[in-house]
Amino acid sequence: MLKKIVIPLLQWYNINKRILPWRDRNNAYYTWVSEIMLQQTRVEAVKPYFQRFITALPDVQALAQCPQEQLLKLWEGLGYYNRVRNMQEAARQVVSEHQGIIPEDYQTLLSLKGIGSYTAGAIASIAYHKSVPAVDGNVLRVITRITENNGDISRQSVRRVIEEALSEIMPEDKPGDFNQALMELGAVVCIPNGMAKCEECPVASLCQAYCHDTVDRFPVKAAKKERRQEDKTVFIIQDGEATALRKRPSKGLLAGLYELPNVPGHIDRERALEYVRKLGLDPLYIEEMPSSRHIFSHIEWRMEAYRIRVSSLEKAKDKDLIFADKEQTGKRYAIPSAFGAYARYIKEEKR
Structure with missing residues (x-):
């Protein structure tokens, strides 16, 4: 069933994708910086932060050499400051171990500080056209609804099942576009809390949750501990x-x-x-x-x-x-x- 979503999703993305400052650049550094920024912040809010950051630090070498106080100031307003500290450590790894070039290989990307499976998949597929999935919260929501997967998405085992399923249908010619299409669908159409705009979805006819009127039940996630x-x-x-x-x-x-x-x-x-x-x-x-x-x-x-x-x-x-x-x-x-x-x-x- 999942194989059938590839073509309509790519066609929809080609027409409807948002114009973003890091998109369609084939620039691994831009992809990396934007994906780290987007982990806890909405796209519209990230745009000015991204522009400020890459203007001051246009490449991996600049990030690796930046004084920490300047680095933290550039990140101000985005929160989760350990992320930018990890980025700098990873940048120094890239400079010392990879001649300043962000690796193409998915497993090598995973060896860099602060880069997990999602970010590695995004860089490898978007910047280097490698056929690997990039599963973030948007993608988890989209796929669990399409397949009516009632596993707890906070569990790594559920994420791995979805990554494996997507690996099998990843289009070799446009893996980056496919990953971004899934992310885009989750960001603007298959939105959270049962508010999905199913009438605008290019794969609604293939979505089990839509067909069974269970969209508001997915994704399933265990309740967080009280703060x-x-x-x-x-x-x-x-x-x-x-x-x-x-x-x-x-x-x-x-x-x-x-x-x-x-x-x-x-x-x-x-x-x-x-x-x-x-x-x-x-x-x-x-x-x-x-x-x-x-x-x-x-x-x-x-x-x-x-x-x-x-x-x-x-x-x-x-x-x-x-x-x-x-x-x-x-x-x-x-x-x-x-x-x-x-x-x-x-x-x-x-x-």
Whole structure:
């Protein structure tokens, strides 16, 4: 049955594919960068990040040599910073072990840091026309609906079954287009949560879930563990010229990035002022800011915040504090999106 989807899907893709800055370039580096960026971010959101990244780092050699702080700043806003760190490690492998050329071979691609079966399949098929599948969340959704596969897609065994099935029908002349067609179908037609636009699908007549009116039952995925909640109080401490920042530890969550000073728990105004005084600073006024929350894969931060004006940041006793003006923050310091609700106040520190 799956063999029958190949031709109509390729025909549909040829007519309907979106114009994307990394598409139809036969550029393995572009494919790699875009696929890593797209793992947790929608296409429209990725476009400006992709352009910014490749303008600064146009090839593997540039990525391998980039100072880490600049690299993290270029990735700012995309989250999951370990991905770009892994990319740089892989780029250094490519430079040292493969003469700076991203490998064509699927198994060799898998040996590079941070490259799994999906990314290896995407690079090999799209950039090098190798007949290997590239199975991401969109493809899992499309295929489980077409075949009414009720296996748990979070299990590697289910993913392998789908990869093997697609390997058998992969068109040798257009494997990259076929993989992208499946991804595209999942992104714009066979969308999640039972909202599929089946009337627009080029393979609806072949889809078992559509024929049996079970589209909303697929894909099957085990419920995630409940996220741990962490309460935090965030401080936007400013003296009219700069904002206090602190670098996070080199390991763990948001490793090596810059953050606004914060403490565990939600504290009242008096304790907030006491915290600032313990830093050796003289508070002039305090303003309560809107609360915010940020969801990681396993933790949810619930944040309260205070904006506190001090006489001078230079009086601070805490040597780990960094005093960044608006221009420095914009160009140098990578502040994770977890603090995004308060980032705009950094850019308007002069009062």
